Amino acid sequence: MNTGDSDIERWFSDRQAQLARRREVCARKRWFETEAEARAAALWDRTQFGEKLTCYRCDECGGWHLTGAGKRS
Numbered sequence: 001m002n003t004g005d006s007d008i009e010r011w012f013s014d015r016q017a018q019l020a021r022r023r024e025v026c027a028r029k030r031w032f033e034t035e036a037e038a039r040a041a042a043l044w045d046r047t048q049f050g051e052k053l054t055c056y057r058c059d060e061c062g063g064w065h066l067t068g069a070g071k072r073s
């Protein structure tokens with residue numbers, strides 16, 4: 001009846017798939033629910049391995065990740 005609905009459905013499933021892929025990428029990174037957890041982990045790595053890591057809020061998953069200064073994590 002209404003072809004507009006299937007367009008929306010397609011758009012929606014494409015978007016869901018895109019989000020799922022992004023979350024997959026995020027899942028491979030170290031993930032933290034709060035900034036405090038991320039900061040604690042960054043501090044731990046710094047004291048244990050001398051790695052200087054910075055935490056950042058991820059727009060994709062809404063969680064926190066760590067990123068190395070200068071080098072790839």
Ligand SMILES: [Zn+2]
Pocket residue numbers: 026058059060061062063065
């Ligand atoms: Zn993320």
